[in-house]
Amino acid sequence: MAYSPLLEARGLTKRYGDTVALDALDLGVNSGEVYCLLGANGAGKSTAINCFLDFVRPDTGSALIGGSVVADDPIGTKQRLAYIPETVMLYGNLSAVENLEYFATLATGTRPARPDLLKHLITAGLTEVQADQRVGGFSKGMRQKVGIAIALAKGADVLLLDEPTSGLDPKASNEFHGLLGMLRAHGAAVLMATHDLFRAKESGTRVGIMKRGRKVAELRTDEIGHADLEQLYLQHMHD
Amino acid sequence: MIATIAAKEFRELVRDGRFRWAAVVVGSLLIVAALAGWTAWRTQAQTRDAAQSTMQAMWFNQPAKNPHSAAHYGLWAFKPQMPLGFIDRGVDPYTGTASWLEAHRQNEFRFRPAMDATAAQRFGEWTTAGVLQLLVPLLIILLAHGAFAGERERGTLRQLASLGVPARTLLIGKAVGIGGAMGLLLVPVAAVGAALVMRDSGADGLFRLFALGGVYFAYFTLFLVLTLFVSARAASARGALIVLLSLWAWNGLVAPRLAADMARGVAPTPTARAFSADVQRSLANGVDGHSPASTRNRLLQDSLLAAHGVSHVDSLPFNYSGYSMQRGEEHANGVFDHHFGELWAQYAAQDRAQLAGAVVAPLVAVRQLSMAIAGTDFAQHRAFADAAESYRRLLNKAMNDAIADHAAPGQGFSYLGDSTLWAGVGPFEYEAPGLGRVLVAQAPSLLFVTAWLFALVVTVRRERRLSVL
Numbered sequence: 140m141a142y143s144p145l146l147e148a149r150g151l152t153k154r155y156g157d158t159v160a161l162d163a164l165d166l167g168v169n170s171g172e173v174y175c176l177l178g179a180n181g182a183g184k185s186t187a188i189n190c191f192l193d194f195v196r197p198d199t200g201s202a203l204i205g206g207s208v209v210a211d212d213p214i215g216t217k218q219r220l221a222y223i224p225e226t227v228m229l230y231g232n233l234s235a236v237e238n239l240e241y242f243a244t245l246a247t248g249t250r251p252a253r254p255d256l257l258k259h260l261i262t263a264g265l266t267e268v269q270a271d272q273r274v275g276g277f278s279k280g281m282r283q284k285v286g287i288a289i290a291l292a293k294g295a296d297v298l299l300l301d302e303p304t305s306g307l308d309p310k311a312s313n314e315f316h317g318l319l320g321m322l323r324a325h326g327a328a329v330l331m332a333t334h335d336l337f338r339a340k341e342s343g344t345r346v347g348i349m350k351r352g353r354k355v356a357e358l359r360t361d362e363i364g365h366a367d368l369e370q371l372y373l374q375h376m377h378d
Numbered sequence: 379m380i381a382t383i384a385a386k387e388f389r390e391l392v393r394d395g396r397f398r399w400a401a402v403v404v405g406s407l408l409i410v411a412a413l414a415g416w417t418a419w420r421t422q423a424q425t426r427d428a429a430q431s432t433m434q435a436m437w438f439n440q441p442a443k444n445p446h447s448a449a450h451y452g453l454w455a456f457k458p459q460m461p462l463g464f465i466d467r468g469v470d471p472y473t474g475t476a477s478w479l480e481a482h483r484q485n486e487f488r489f490r491p492a493m494d495a496t497a498a499q500r501f502g503e504w505t506t507a508g509v510l511q512l513l514v515p516l517l518i519i520l521l522a523h524g525a526f527a528g529e530r531e532r533g534t535l536r537q538l539a540s541l542g543v544p545a546r547t548l549l550i551g552k553a554v555g556i557g558g559a560m561g562l563l564l565v566p567v568a569a570v571g572a573a574l575v576m577r578d579s580g581a582d583g584l585f586r587l588f589a590l591g592g593v594y595f596a597y598f599t600l601f602l603v604l605t606l607f608v609s610a611r612a613a614s615a616r617g618a619l620i621v622l623l624s625l626w627a628w629n630g631l632v633a634p635r636l637a638a639d640m641a642r643g644v645a646p647t648p649t650a651r652a653f654s655a656d657v658q659r660s661l662a663n664g665v666d667g668h669s670p671a672s673t674r675n676r677l678l679q680d681s682l683l684a685a686h687g688v689s690h691v692d693s694l695p696f697n698y699s700g701y702s703m704q705r706g707e708e709h710a711n712g713v714f715d716h717h718f719g720e721l722w723a724q725y726a727a728q729d730r731a732q733l734a735g736a737v738v739a740p741l742v743a744v745r746q747l748s749m750a751i752a753g754t755d756f757a758q759h760r761a762f763a764d765a766a767e768s769y770r771r772l773l774n775k776a777m778n779d780a781i782a783d784h785a786a787p788g789q790g791f792s793y794l795g796d797s798t799l800w801a802g803v804g805p806f807e808y809e810a811p812g813l814g815r816v817l818v819a820q821a822p823s824l825l826f827v828t829a830w831l832f833a834l835v836v837t838v839r840r841e842r843r844l845s846v847l
Contacts, residue, residue: 189847192536192539192540193539194536194539194846194847195847213542213843214542214544215542216542217539217540217541217542218542220540221540222536222537222540224533224536224537226533227537228532228533228534228536228537229534229537230386230390230534232389232390232393232394233386233389233390237386237389241382241386242537242538242541244379244382245379245382245383245538245541245543246541246542248379250382289537293541299540
């Protein structure tokens with residue numbers, strides 16, 4: 140089979156008035172890869188992810204999922220992806236199981252059985268008691284776990300993560316990246332925007348450093364140490 | 379997918395304390411308004427039926443007297459209470475429901491409740507129709523304005539959109555879910571209404587209730603879809619609420635008022651005083667204004683005497699007083715036909731002009747339909763007034779003919795009629811137009827409501843991309 144990344148950006152460009160949010164971004168993420176987008180706030184990381192979700196339409200260039208252009212088939216290209224933003228927003232009046240049931244049913248078109256839902260929630264790190272609590276009182280870490288459970292229930296092999304661990308305590312962050320590793324091992328392609336250089340080095344297979352909408356550097360994490368990555372990052376930020 | 383979305387919207391709403399309170403308050407208001415309206419309606423129906431039969435008995439049982447005196451004594455015609463009159467009182471409080479049928483004149487309706495109302499009552503009287511037309515849409519707006527805008531603000535809309543749920547599916551699902559929750563409130567109200575209608579009016583009332591339910595269902599659907607559409611477009615839930623409340627006030631308060639004022643401008647009606655003066659003038663001088671009563675009488679006498687070859691009215695083969703009174707009655711009837719015809723035509727023109735307001739506010743059409751189905755609109759008031767007037771003419775003709783045929787020459791006013799004559803007139807019977815005829819007459823209003831629904835559905839169908847950020 141020809142080389143065809145699950146996630147691909149081709150010359151992705153987006154302007155808001157005079158501000159260039161994305162400037163001809165090219166990248167590709169293969170099955171089993173975790174690609175980390177690094178960069179300051181406003182560098183274009185979220186805009187790139189939003190293009191893959193059709194939340195933002197690029198001015199030129201295209202975002203592709205599994206070889207299909209997102210803007211041409213916004214509904215179809217979402218069938219295999221899962222999205223986890225900084226805080227997974229859920230319906231506070233419904234329990235974790237009910238939230239998951241709702242999202243999973245809408246995602247797959249069939250209503251999963253309760254044991255399956257519970258299995259996903261427990262795999263994602265919630266307890267059975269928590270699963271039946273209304274999520275109104277859930278901590279951020281617990282919400283992210285429900286987000287992972289949604290991805291599991293959907294059987295997504297493309298993950299779009301927008302700073303999913305910022306604001307999580309180190310233990311919760313560690314758990315989250317453990318789950319990410321598991322999904323990657325199952326062949327998922329992961330695109331993650333993050334500020335966490337340490338996690339990017341630990342969980343990522345590649346990192347791209349962005350600045351003012353442009354990708355200014357891209358490298359494999361196994362080719363560079365923690366200190367060097369930080370050095371490289373800061374060097375780009377100072378230019 | 380739609381069912382899933384609907385079920386979740388329904389569940390969330392039902393768990394929401396605000397919804398429960400609002401539903402209880404509006405539901406109670408509706409039921410109380412219906413029960414109160416029904417109690418008053420029932421009392422009035424009983425009073426009306428009793429008065430009508432008393433009236434009829436008084437007529438049939440009156441002692442022997444001169445037929446013309448009997449005609450002057452006259453009788454009252456009372457408009458029957460329509461099965462859904464307690465839901466929508468329509469124009470009844472303004473037009474009145476009782477008419478005095480007497481010799482020589484077509485009277486306007488009397489005892490209009492609006493005449494006794496204080497200024498404050500204009501705002502204080504809540505009929506079921508009023509609650510349905512104003513409060514229920516308000517409740518829909520309060521419940522549904524955040525359906526999209528609120529989810530967008532909370533971020534759950536992004537989560538939904540990331541699953542690949544089409545915007546239209548989401549909108550339909552939400553409409554069904556919120557509509558279902560509204561059903562929790564409205565179905566018991568409809569059941570109470572049906573029980574009350576069944577008690578007194580049977581199948582016809584139920585058919586009417588069904589039609590009325592259909593109209594309000596369309597009206598609420600319109601509001602719900604409009605609310606969801608605005609919510610999907612608005613930047614924030616608060617913005618959506620402001621836009622929707624403005625639309626609500628426009629539709630419910632401003633536009634109907636403007637339409638009524640405009641209609642009055644387009645088709646002005648004379649004041650009661652001017653109208654009555656015009657009628658008097660025409661009665662005296664003829665519609666053309668050049669044939670005073672004295673001239674008319676002289677011409678009549680001359681032509682009769684010539685035709686029969688006699689020199690004095692007492693020599694005619696019939697009683698002249700009875701004959702000339704009937705001719706006078708017929709002259710007056712022509713005058714009434716002319717003036718009331720003009721007046722009714724102006725009112726009808728006002729109704730039509732007012733309906734044009736439905737282009738900018740669907741309530742204008744819904745209000746017309748509601749009154750018409752309840753049997754309390756202006757057209758049906760007129761149908762009753764016409765029936766009462768026909769009966770008045772029939773009765774007067776019978777009295778005058780009796781004098782003409784049976785009274786001795788020159789003895790027209792000492793001739794006495796008896797119970798055979800009274801009974802010969804027969805009772806006043808009025809059959810209100812049936813539902814089918816009413817709906818046919820309301821075709822323009824139905825068309826407006828359909829056009830609104832159609833326009834909204836087309837607009838929503840064109841809405842492909844939901845802004846989630």
